[in-house]
Amino acid sequence: MKKFFGLILATVFSLSALASGGDKEFNAAEHAIHHALDAHEIHIADAITIPLPVILWTENGLVMFMSSEFHHDDSGHHIVEKDGMSFVKLHEKIYQLEAGAHGIEFDAEGHPTNAKKITTDFSITKNVFAMFLVAFFLLFVFIKSAKNYKKHDTLSPKGIAKWTEPGVVFVQDIAKENIEADKFRKFVPYLLTLFFFIFFGNLLGLIPFISNPNMTGSISITILLAAITFFIQMKNSRKTYWLHIVDPLGNSMPLIAKIPLYVILLPIEIAGIFIKPIALLIRLFANITAGHIIVVSLIAIIFVQTSGWWGFLSVPMTLFISVLELLVAFLQAYIFTMLAAMYIGSAVESAHH
Amino acid sequence: MLLELHPLITPAWGQIFWGGIVFIILLFLLKKFAWGPMLSAVNEREKAIEESVNLAQKTQAEMKQLQAQNENLLKEARAERDKMIREASETSKQVIADAKQAAKGEADKIIKDAQVVINSEKQAAVAELKTQMAAFSLEIAEKVIKGELSSDDKQKALAEKLADSISVN
Numbered sequence: 001m002k003k004f005f006g007l008i009l010a011t012v013f014s015l016s017a018l019a020s021g022g023d024k025e026f027n028a029a030e031h032a033i034h035h036a037l038d039a040h041e042i043h044i045a046d047a048i049t050i051p052l053p054v055i056l057w058t059e060n061g062l063v064m065f066m067s068s069e070f071h072h073d074d075s076g077h078h079i080v081e082k083d084g085m086s087f088v089k090l091h092e093k094i095y096q097l098e099a100g101a102h103g104i105e106f107d108a109e110g111h112p113t114n115a116k117k118i119t120t121d122f123s124i125t126k127n128v129f130a131m132f133l134v135a136f137f138l139l140f141v142f143i144k145s146a147k148n149y150k151k152h153d154t155l156s157p158k159g160i161a162k163w164t165e166p167g168v169v170f171v172q173d174i175a176k177e178n179i180e181a182d183k184f185r186k187f188v189p190y191l192l193t194l195f196f197f198i199f200f201g202n203l204l205g206l207i208p209f210i211s212n213p214n215m216t217g218s219i220s221i222t223i224l225l226a227a228i229t230f231f232i233q234m235k236n237s238r239k240t241y242w243l244h245i246v247d248p249l250g251n252s253m254p255l256i257a258k259i260p261l262y263v264i265l266l267p268i269e270i271a272g273i274f275i276k277p278i279a280l281l282i283r284l285f286a287n288i289t290a291g292h293i294i295v296v297s298l299i300a301i302i303f304v305q306t307s308g309w310w311g312f313l314s315v316p317m318t319l320f321i322s323v324l325e326l327l328v329a330f331l332q333a334y335i336f337t338m339l340a341a342m343y344i345g346s347a348v349e350s351a352h353h
Numbered sequence: 354m355l356l357e358l359h360p361l362i363t364p365a366w367g368q369i370f371w372g373g374i375v376f377i378i379l380l381f382l383l384k385k386f387a388w389g390p391m392l393s394a395v396n397e398r399e400k401a402i403e404e405s406v407n408l409a410q411k412t413q414a415e416m417k418q419l420q421a422q423n424e425n426l427l428k429e430a431r432a433e434r435d436k437m438i439r440e441a442s443e444t445s446k447q448v449i450a451d452a453k454q455a456a457k458g459e460a461d462k463i464i465k466d467a468q469v470v471i472n473s474e475k476q477a478a479v480a481e482l483k484t485q486m487a488a489f490s491l492e493i494a495e496k497v498i499k500g501e502l503s504s505d506d507k508q509k510a511l512a513e514k515l516a517d518s519i520s521v522n
């Protein structure tokens with residue numbers, strides 16, 4: 001992963017290094033990464049931002065204020081005083097200044113020396129806001145679809161259900177293919193929620209005018225989704241699953257031959273339990289974040305070259321990648337759901353084979 | 354912190370917290386108000402379609418069976434009819450043959466009777482004729498003998514003639 005980001009960073013850095021020369025440098029890499037990160041406000045255009053609430057849990061209890069109080073400052077210089085505590089915003093993270101400090105100070109590497117990052121930051125950030133949007137949109141669309149079935153006969157889907165039903169049936173089929181026939185129904189609601197949450201989250205991230213919230217490309221969200229999947233998998237796991245892990249070769253060879261093999265196999269199998277959800281969370285995070293970084297990087301060509309003519313190259317390429325991202329939005333939601341179904345399916349399997 | 358992670362791969366507790374709340378609530382609301390009704394409707398429809406198709410297939414099979422039955426019935430009827438016709442023609446032939454046989458027998462009998470009658474009539478006639486002939490012969494013989502014996506010469510000649518014939522023998 002680091003290599004991947006390193007590559008992107010290196011590419012963009014070299015691009016910006018080529019373009020620079022003047023004293024006011026446009027750092028495309030920083031810009032791209034910044035764009036893919038979470039934020040405390042929704043930046044639509046310069047001077048057009050939607051402030052979001054900042055909610056902090058500090059040693060003095062809960063502190064709440066609007067992010068507009070930072071006056072769009074992201075360098076840690078604008079200090080907001082609340083309940084006798086001083087807060088600054090640096091790279092979209094809230095820091096608390098040490099008592100008595102009147103301004104943020106940095107070390108040689110640019111890390112603040114007299115301020116502490118607040119980890120108990122429960123702010124409604126851009127990603128959290130995007131999550132709410134996705135949730136409301138999902139509730140609206142699917143409850144409306146469900147109502148269609150009550151109003152009309154169930155012979156054929158009507159209205160919005162015409163659009164949503166194929167998706168629902170698609171996800172149900174994913175569950176049917178990967179989980180045993182007598183058990184799959186229990187997991188369909190989770191897989192449906194998972195699929196449409198990721199899919200709509202991915203699509204929301206492609207809308208430029210609400211500053212492309214990178215919700216499903218946020219490692220926090222993918223960790224959460226993978227953790228819930230892992231929890232469901234473990235909670236429903238059966239004897240067969242654990243037997244496969246502690247005795248993967250089964251009755252295929254005598255015990256004496258198994259022992260040297262199991263010295264290698266057992267650690268792999270046990271690590272595999274955790275590697276599967278970790279791969280799940282990295283795959284979604286990396287794919288969606290990469291898409292966001294590529295789009296911003298392509299647009300950044302114009303600014304790096306400081307010439308609008310480059311738009312003739314940059315804009316079609318961005319358009320191409322954006323269309324590709326539509327495919328990726330669906331594909332990643334499908335892969336995540338399919339693998340989640342597969343992992344759950346392997347955990348609930350009966351002993352019959 | 355010992356290891357400074359890149360902000361991109363640093364999990365934020367706030368997002369996990371809100372994400373968890375949003376996702377769990379979303380899961381329960383959607384399960385109750387959306388997935389439940391939608392899935393039950395879809396699966397009910399699937400079941401209904403399956404049942405209809407099965408019913409149609411069953412009906413079709415029944416129809417086919419019925420058709421086969423009808424055909425069999427028709428075939429049987431046709432065979433029956435053919436058999437009846439054949440039997441009737443055979444019977445009629447038999448009757449004709451019998452009648453012919455009987456007629457022939459009767460005719461033979463009549464012919465035989467007639468022959469018997471004719472024979473007996475013939476014999477009677479022959480007998481009659483014989484009697485008649487005998488009578489005639491006698492008469493003729495009487496008349497001849499009377500003529501032969503009417504003179505001595507003649508009697509003598511006759512006697513000689515008779516004697517000749519005897520001596521020759």
